[in-house]
Amino acid sequence: MGSELAETYKEIGITDLEDAIKIFLLYILALGEIAHYRENRVIIRLHRSWECEAAMKHNVKELTPYFEKGAVAVFLEKFIGRKMSVHEIKCLAKGDPY
Numbered sequence: 662m663g664s665e666l667a668e669t670y671k672e673i674g675i676t677d678l679e680d681a682i683k684i685f686l687l688y689i690l691a692l693g694e695i696a697h698y699r700e701n702r703v704i705i706r707l708h709r710s711w712e713c714e715a716a717m718k719h720n721v722k723e724l725t726p727y728f729e730k731g732a733v734a735v736f737l738e739k740f741i742g743r744k745m746s747v748h749e750i751k752c753l754a755k756g757d758p759y
Contacts, residue, residue, distance in 0.1 A: 663733065663735030663737075667738075667739030682705065683695065685733075685736050686707075694706050707759065709753075710752075711729075712727070712728060713752050713753035716752075723754060725754050730747050730749055733747050734746075734747040
């Protein structure tokens with residue numbers, strides 16, 4: 662999913678990474694925002710992650726959004742053309758606010 666979206670965005674002329682991330686967040690239906698944006702570090706905050714909410718329903722108390730994390734990583738890597746590292750810091754399932 663992330664790879665194809667990155668290619669499509671480039672094909673239609675989206676060249677700014679910050680704009681691309683905003684559009685990507687809308688596409689994956691996560692209520693997300695860019696909390697911090699610098700050339701070498703981007704912090705994306707997802708609200709109401711479906712993976713975290715599913716984990717909470719089943720009393721899982723740990724970091725959970727592997728699909729979303731992977732989709733973001735692949736999207737960023739494909740869009741900018743280099744390997745990216747994506748880390749989840751906070752999660753609803755472990756009691757964080759987002």
